[in-house]
Amino acid sequence: xxxxxxxxxxxxxxxxxxxVGAAGFPDITLVTSGAEALxxxxxxxxxxxxxxxxxxxxxxxxxxxxxLIRKFPAYRSAPILMITAMADRQYIDRAFTxxxxxxxxxxxxxxxxxxxxxxxxxxxQEHAAAExxxxxxxxxxxQIETKSPVAISEEIRIEGVAGVxxxxxxxxxLLQLTRGGLFGSCIVAFQVANIATIHQHSSGTDFSxxxxxxxxxxxxxxxxxxxxxxxxxxxxxVAICHKVVMDTFNDLPGEISMSIRDMELVYDNGAKxxxxxxxxxxxxxxxxxxxxxxxxxxxxxxxxxxxxxxxxRLPNNSGWSSxxxxxRNRLKHPSAKNVxxxxxxx
Amino acid sequence: xxxxxxGKLLEIRGKFVNSLPERKERLIALHSKLTAGTCTxxxxxxxxxxxxxxxxxxxxxxxxxxxxxxxxxxxxxxATIEKGGYSNTFCDGVVTLIGHVQDxxxx
Numbered sequence: 001x002x003x004x005x006x007x008x009x010x011x012x013x014x015x016x017x018x019x020v021g022a023a024g025f026p027d028i029t030l031v032t033s034g035a036e037a038l039x040x041x042x043x044x045x046x047x048x049x050x051x052x053x054x055x056x057x058x059x060x061x062x063x064x065x066x067x068l069i070r071k072f073p074a075y076r077s078a079p080i081l082m083i084t085a086m087a088d089r090q091y092i093d094r095a096f097t098x099x100x101x102x103x104x105x106x107x108x109x110x111x112x113x114x115x116x117x118x119x120x121x122x123x124x125q126e127h128a129a130a131e132x133x134x135x136x137x138x139x140x141x142x143q144i145e146t147k148s149p150v151a152i153s154e155e156i157r158i159e160g161v162a163g164v165x166x167x168x169x170x171x172x173x174l175l176q177l178t179r180g181g182l183f184g185s186c187i188v189a190f191q192v193a194n195i196a197t198i199h200q201h202s203s204g205t206d207f208s209x210x211x212x213x214x215x216x217x218x219x220x221x222x223x224x225x226x227x228x229x230x231x232x233x234x235x236x237x238v239a240i241c242h243k244v245v246m247d248t249f250n251d252l253p254g255e256i257s258m259s260i261r262d263m264e265l266v267y268d269n270g271a272k273x274x275x276x277x278x279x280x281x282x283x284x285x286x287x288x289x290x291x292x293x294x295x296x297x298x299x300x301x302x303x304x305x306x307x308x309x310x311x312x313r314l315p316n317n318s319g320w321s322s323x324x325x326x327x328r329n330r331l332k333h334p335s336a337k338n339v340x341x342x343x344x345x346x
Numbered sequence: 347x348x349x350x351x352x353g354k355l356l357e358i359r360g361k362f363v364n365s366l367p368e369r370k371e372r373l374i375a376l377h378s379k380l381t382a383g384t385c386t387x388x389x390x391x392x393x394x395x396x397x398x399x400x401x402x403x404x405x406x407x408x409x410x411x412x413x414x415x416x417x418x419x420x421x422x423x424x425a426t427i428e429k430g431g432y433s434n435t436f437c438d439g440v441v442t443l444i445g446h447v448q449d450x451x452x453x
Contacts, residue, residue, distance in 0.1 A: 009399055011365065015358050015406065022351040056398055085402035085420070107405025107413050110355065 001121045002046060003028040006037045006065065007054035007083070012106075016052055016083070016113075023114030025121065034060030038068060047074055049124045050117070053100075055084035055091060063091070063098045070099035077127055077157065077166075079120035083108065089242075092176055096165055096228060102172040123168060150204040152195060153233040156211045162219050163229045163239075170230035174240060174297055178285065185242045186282045187296045188249065189304035190218060190256070193276040193311050195235025206268050211235075214275060217259035221252060238300060246282060253279040278311055280304030359407045363451060369396055370447045377440045380432065387427075394423045397443065404450070412446040419443050 005016045005028055013030040020028055029048075031037050034057060041048065051069060053062035062082060069075050082095045085106040092103055101123070104116055150156065158164045165173065177185065192198065192214065199207055211231060218237055219229055226242040257277055265273040280303030283296045376393045379385040385393075397420045405413030419439050426432045 009403065011358060011362050011403060014361070015355075015403075018351060018354040018358065022348065022354075056395075058395075085398055085417070106402035107407075110351070110406070 001025050001027065001049045001124055003050045003052060003117075004037060004040060004048045005030050005052040006032070006034065006057070006062065007052075008032050008057045009054070012054065012083075015110075019110045019113050020052070020117050022110075023117050025117060033057060034062070034065040034068075037065055041069065041072065041075075048078065050078060050120045051075075051080045052083050052117075053080060055082055055086045055095065063094050063100075066095065066100050067098040076159075079123050081116060081120060083113070089177070092173065093226070093228075096169055096173045097163075099165075101166075101169050103176045105176075150199075150207050151233075152199040152235075155233045156208050156231055158212050158215050158231055161212065161215045161229075163222065163227050164215055164219060165228050165230055167230050167232050170228060170238065170240070171294060171297070173228060174285075174294060177240075184285070185240055186244060186246070186284045187238060187240050187300040188252075188282040189280040189297075189300040190237040190239070191278050191280070191304040191308050192235030193278050193308045194274065198235075198273060198275065201267050201271075203268050210265060210273065210275070213263055213265060214260060214277065217256050217263065220259055221256045224248065232301075236301065236304065238297060240285075241282075244282075246284075249279075249282050253277070276311070278304060278307040280307050355407070362403055362407050362409075363453075366447050366451050369400065370444055370451070372396055373440060373444050373447065377437060377444065380437045380440065385432075390423070390427050393440070394420065394427065397423055400443075400447070409450045409453075412443075412450050415443055415446050 003020060003025055005013055005020070007013050007016070007030075010032065013032070017028050017030060029040060029044075031040055037053075051066075053065055055062035057065075062084065066080050066082065069078075069080060079101040080099060081102045081104055082100045083104045083106065084091070084095075086092075087105045095103055101120065102116055104113060155167050157166065174187070198210060202210065215229060215231060215237065218239065219227075222229065222239055222241060225244040225248075227239050229237060229239045231237050256279070257275075260275045260277060265275060267273055280300050283300045283303070285296050372392070373396060376385065376389055376396075379389050397416050401413060401416035401420050403413075404410075404416060419442075422436055422439055426436055
């Protein structure tokens with residue numbers, strides 16, 4: 001794995017070289033500024049696989065550099081680890097928004113840094129395998145009519161939708177928050193209940209675009225809070241929201257469903273697409289005492305899956321559209337909330 | 347941790363210690379400006395930069411007390427830059443950091 005490390009402190013660079021080298025990655029290039037990093041990237045005869053960036057640097061900081069690296073098509077999904085003494089949530093948020101994959105705070109444990117670089121290496125291998133598969137599928141597509149070459153479990157890459165980051169970055173973000181003891185946030189999961197049907201009747205592009213549309217609908221309706229959203233495959237989305245009043249979640253499932261409905265999604269053949277999105281119960285991160293756990297995330301996901309099961313237990317004659325209409329009516333008359341509570345899996 | 351890495355880390359730790367006298371001199375100069383009331387915005391930025399670098403390196407290289415104190419002082423420097431103006435307590439914090447830097451040099 002070919003690594004580029006950027007830090008204005010040469011002692012840190014030397015430290016990174018030794019630690020990362022001892023972890024089994026001796027091919028590391030060291031530079032001391034953002035400008036030098038960009039120059040090195042542009043003039044490198046071979047592609048870098050992974051980046052280690054400091055944040056606090058004169059002139060161009062590491063977050064701006066991360067953003068610029070992501071603009072290179074070759075580096076849209078390369079692991080970028082921020083290695084920094086900046087532990088405030090605002091820096092963590094800015095880094096992940098700019099496209100960081102992971103965030104390591106100084107002072108760091110040398111063995112832990114080795115582990116994190118190893119995880120990045122695994123990601124590089126997975127991307128390489130996915131690219132190979134993609135090339136193979138492209139070649140096959142000319143010969144065979146495939147209905148849906150995108151697997152239902154695939155973590156479709158979503159770009160250009162506010163607050164959306166990839167699954168690994170989301171988990172790293174959550175771990176970073178819990179490491180810093182930055183509680184007071186909550187996680188909520190969404191599940192497309194009829195994802196199998198949508199997948200079955202969609203082409204690959206159609207399916208990917210539908211997922212992106214749903215992400216956009218969720219993102220639009222979460223904008224009242226600070227949030228990150230991630231797609232986990234199998235029609236499942238998770239969001240972490242900061243500074244929210246829990247009651248504001250009550251109306252969210254109905255509002256998102258209405259946004260999706262307003263998009264008037266259709267299949268390739270022009271048939272109307274019905275998207276049945278349910279939301280699990282929001283889980284407060286502060287309820288968990290362990291400092292390095294994804295437990296709130298799993299609990300939120302379980303809750304969304306439970307909401308899907310609740311939905312399936314409803315009588316068959318209560319179609320999804322009528323449920324949305326009922327929610328719409330309930331939102332107009334907020335005194336009765338039975339249905340929206342059901343959609344939330346309470 | 348393997349012996350090779352341990353040896354390298356000791357070497358890097360030595361380099362860090364060797365860099366401390368210069369950082370200490372800069373801290374003393376900046377403290378003089380703070381107490382004389384002649385500290386400019388650029389001086390505060392330099393103070394933040396030095397404290398930030400010590401924060402990042404010291405803890406990783408085993409100087410826990412120095413690293414922890416630098417971390418808390420960095421927060422104070424950031425708050426001071428944001429609100430403008432500083433107190434005697436803040437100046438005392440810089441003196442304490444200089445003391446911890448000296449301890450690391452002597453260690």
